[in-house]
Amino acid sequence: MEYFVRKNPVAAVAVAAMILLSIPLQAFQAEPFYNVDTEVRISGTVEEIRFEPRYKDRAPFLVLVVKEAEAGLRDTIEVGPSWFFGPDLHQGEHVEIVGSVIRNEEGMRFVIARELRIGGETLIVRDSRGFPGWRGGGGRTSGRRRGRGF
Amino acid sequence: MKRLFLVPLVTLMGIASAGADDFSLSLSHFAADNIFQTREQTSDRISALTLSVDKAMSKFSLFSEGGYTYFARNPGLGFGTLAAGLDFLHPLSKKSAFYVSGTADAIFFRPESRDFNRAALSMNAAFKAYLGPSSILRSGYTMEYRNYGSRNFDFLSQAFQLTLDRYFETKTSVKAGFAWGYKYFLHPFTTTPLSETSQSGGGDPAGAGWRHGADGRDYSRPGSTENGGAGIQNCSLSAVVAQGIGSRMGISFSGTRQWTLSGKSPFLYVEEYYMAENPTYDSFSWEGWNWGAMLTAEVPWDIELKIGYTMSRKAFPGIESLGLDGSPLGLTREDRRRQTDVRVEKDFSKFTLFLSYSFIRNGSSDPFFDWKGRFVSGGIQWNISFGKTR
Numbered sequence: 001m002e003y004f005v006r007k008n009p010v011a012a013v014a015v016a017a018m019i020l021l022s023i024p025l026q027a028f029q030a031e032p033f034y035n036v037d038t039e040v041r042i043s044g045t046v047e048e049i050r051f052e053p054r055y056k057d058r059a060p061f062l063v064l065v066v067k068e069a070e071a072g073l074r075d076t077i078e079v080g081p082s083w084f085f086g087p088d089l090h091q092g093e094h095v096e097i098v099g100s101v102i103r104n105e106e107g108m109r110f111v112i113a114r115e116l117r118i119g120g121e122t123l124i125v126r127d128s129r130g131f132p133g134w135r136g137g138g139g140r141t142s143g144r145r146r147g148r149g150f
Numbered sequence: 151m152k153r154l155f156l157v158p159l160v161t162l163m164g165i166a167s168a169g170a171d172d173f174s175l176s177l178s179h180f181a182a183d184n185i186f187q188t189r190e191q192t193s194d195r196i197s198a199l200t201l202s203v204d205k206a207m208s209k210f211s212l213f214s215e216g217g218y219t220y221f222a223r224n225p226g227l228g229f230g231t232l233a234a235g236l237d238f239l240h241p242l243s244k245k246s247a248f249y250v251s252g253t254a255d256a257i258f259f260r261p262e263s264r265d266f267n268r269a270a271l272s273m274n275a276a277f278k279a280y281l282g283p284s285s286i287l288r289s290g291y292t293m294e295y296r297n298y299g300s301r302n303f304d305f306l307s308q309a310f311q312l313t314l315d316r317y318f319e320t321k322t323s324v325k326a327g328f329a330w331g332y333k334y335f336l337h338p339f340t341t342t343p344l345s346e347t348s349q350s351g352g353g354d355p356a357g358a359g360w361r362h363g364a365d366g367r368d369y370s371r372p373g374s375t376e377n378g379g380a381g382i383q384n385c386s387l388s389a390v391v392a393q394g395i396g397s398r399m400g401i402s403f404s405g406t407r408q409w410t411l412s413g414k415s416p417f418l419y420v421e422e423y424y425m426a427e428n429p430t431y432d433s434f435s436w437e438g439w440n441w442g443a444m445l446t447a448e449v450p451w452d453i454e455l456k457i458g459y460t461m462s463r464k465a466f467p468g469i470e471s472l473g474l475d476g477s478p479l480g481l482t483r484e485d486r487r488r489q490t491d492v493r494v495e496k497d498f499s500k501f502t503l504f505l506s507y508s509f510i511r512n513g514s515s516d517p518f519f520d521w522k523g524r525f526v527s528g529g530i531q532w533n534i535s536f537g538k539t540r
Contacts, residue, residue, distance in 0.1 A: 017341070028412045049280065050244045059239045061248070066510065070391070081239055085276055086249050088316035088325075091283035119392070119400030120446035122454055133323045 012022075012047045032102040034112050034126060042097045042111065044068040044074055049091060060084075062094070066095060076110040080125055087116075087123055176200045180504075180529025185221075191523060195222040200231075210238050232259045238277035246279035267299040281358045284317040285358070301415075304498040307333040321394035333434040334381040360419070380416035385409055395535030398448040402433050405441035408433070438484075451496070458491045471516035479515070502531045 002065075048065035059081035066075050083117055089095075096117040104108050116123040176199070183193040200217035213235035237251030253350040255268040272294040279287050293308040308331065315325035326511050386409070392402035415435060440462030452483045463486050470482040511522040 019458055049283075051241050051247050053241075058206060059209050059211070060241045073531070082241075085249055085278055088286050088288075088315055088317075088323075090286070092319055093317060094321070094394070096397065116447065117398070118397055118447055118455075119394035121400060122448065122497070 009112075021139070027138055031114070034114070035100045035102065038101040039098065039114070040101055041097070042066060042068055042077075043070070044095065046089055046093045046095055047074065049089055054078060056112065062074060062086075064089065064095070066097065075110075077113050078110055079116070081112045083123075083125065087118065087119065087121070174202045175534040176202070176531060178531035179525050182525060182527035184523050184525050185224075190313045191331045192224070194224055196220065197222070210236060211242055212236055226260050226262050228260055229263075232256050232258075236308065242279075246277070249278075250274065257498055264413045265298070265300040266505075268296050268303075268308070270294055280479075281314075286313075286315050288313045288315075288399075301337055302335075304336040305333055306336065309433075315390075323390070323392040323394075325390040327389070328385070329387045329388070329433075330383075331383060331434060332383045347416065380413060382413040382415065383411040384434060386410055391418040399446070400443045401443065403441070403443050406441065407439045408437050410467050415466065416468065435515065436466050438462065438464040440464070454495045454497075456491070456493045456495075458489075460487070460489045460491075462487045469513070474517050483514065483516045483519070485519060486517075487511065500532065504529055506533075 022047065044066040044149055045065055047067050050063045050065075051060050053056055053060045054063070061081055062079040062081060062084040064077040066077055067073070068075065074095075077099065096115075097113050098115040099111040099113040101109060112126075114124070114126045116125060177197070179195065179197045181193070181195045184191045185194050186192055186194070196219060198219045200215060202213070202215045204214075205212045209409055212235070214232075216230070216232050218229060233253060233255035235251055235253035235255075237249065239247060239249050241247045251274045253272045253274075254270070255272075257267060259266050272291050272292065274290065276288070276290040281287050288311075290311045291308070293306075295306045296357045297304050309329060310331070311327065311329045313325055313327040315323060319418060340430040354534050387407040388404065390402055390404040392400060394400050440460060442458060442460035444456065446457075449455050462483070466483040466485075469483045471479040471483045473479055488511045490509045491506065492506060492508075495504040497504060505528040506526070509522075509524045510525070512519060514520040
């Protein structure tokens with residue numbers, strides 16, 4: 001073993017890290033999952049933009065409060081951690097959102113966003129099955145972004 | 151030296167793979183009829199396969215990615231990529247956050263182009279804050295070290311950006327930006343000619359075609375300090391005005407003015423520089439201005455339409471124009487470009503289709519880059535993910 005570590009320090013570090021991180025982490029709380037069966041389309045105006053912790057051991061999420069144009073309902077839209085550094089959303093902007101309606105353990109209703117449409121631009125946050133389109137934390141939003149040139 | 155890059159790369163890729171939250175596989179194909187955008191029109195069909203693996207750990211996340219790009223008609227241009235990194239996202243308040251990441255990446259070309267192989271270490275930091283409900287301040291800093299197969303191109307660069315934007319009730323956004331950068335070529339001059347194989351062929355991996363008759367040039371530069379370094383410092387101001395039209399359309403106008411504050415390209419001819427960077431894309435290579443307008447709209451069947459027009463005038467300090475036979479013309483290269491683009495894209499649940507058309511007129515003091523052409527490209531991209539759905 002010592003010979004292996006001395007001769008292959010890079011491989012040794014990598015193997016040790018893999019072993020450590022292969023141990024399943026204890027789930028601290030149940031996290032809601034994207035449900036394609038509860039998908040809705042919401043059209044409204046951004047009333048509030050927040051960056052807040054949503055789940056334990058997770059980076060904070062970009063959260064929007066959107067007032068629906070027709071029904072007048074206020075929806076809490078959970079976007080994703082890296083999207084805080086993604087598009088520059090502003091209060092008062094009109095948005096269209098495709099997302100899954102979820103209720104948390106306290107029965108609070110919110111929407112996990114899959115697509116955001118702003119001024120002709122479509123931001124694909126998750127794919128059709130809800131898999132996140134971001135990579136890493138903040139600055140590597142790899143979700144597809146289409147449209148508006150700014 | 152390469153081992154220094156492989157240490158973080160292999161370690162981070164191993165860690166991310168071991169306890170990954172998400173695996174994504176992306177496969178794309180597209181065809182274009184002028185892949186190098188020079189007067190020697192070269193068409194090709196390109197396929198790219200990318201595998202990404204991510205693992206989130208509280209405010210940290212690990213990301214790694216590997217891929218290969220294949221050129222059907224120019225297989226010698228094929229290359230593989232590896233990247234891995236760690237990033238950290240920290241909220242400072244409900245309206246502001248700080249982000250930092252470190253990345254190691256490498257590109258491996260086929261043996262005939264191994265001079266272009268490169269490894270890089272980079273660090274990015276960003277800050278974003280809502281100054282008010284409709285006003286955003288962003289700043290960012292990037293530092294990168296690149297180590298190439300041919301040491302002439304090794305460099306260390308850093309850049310700083312600052313933008314401020316404001317949204318008005320009239321659906322108008324106004325954004326202003328400032329950027330500063332410094333790029334230092336560590337040892338750009340050498341008396342050893344590069345291998346002949348790296349100077350021949352229909353194109354180079356950096357994305358530019360080669361001029362016939364320029365092969366075999368000695369890369370030494372009379373009067374320069376052998377193995378000395380050279381730095382370029384620049385800054386720019388930019389502005390964007392965007393207007394939303396209804397809920398499914400937007401139009402924007404943007405402009406940038408860039409100045410070279412000190413230094414100039416340490417490479418005498420553009421071919422030398424092309425081997426490391428395509429000057430059109432490298433922000434350190436030019437000074438001048440560009441402006442553009444773009445209309446984007448969601449048309450029926452959720453198809454996205456984008457129409458853009460850009461104009462630019464760029465001078466490349468230190469880069470001399472050459473005749474088509476490779477003889478110096480005694481002029482600094484200067485390009486004036488007008489470009490019109492139309493692109494339609496349709497996102498299906500399993501894949502994305504796109505079709506684009508461009509008309510480019512590139513006037514240049516260097517005849518090789520004085521050309522115009524129409525380009526059509528179309529493609530399909532599949533994205534497949536495994537893991538947690540949130």
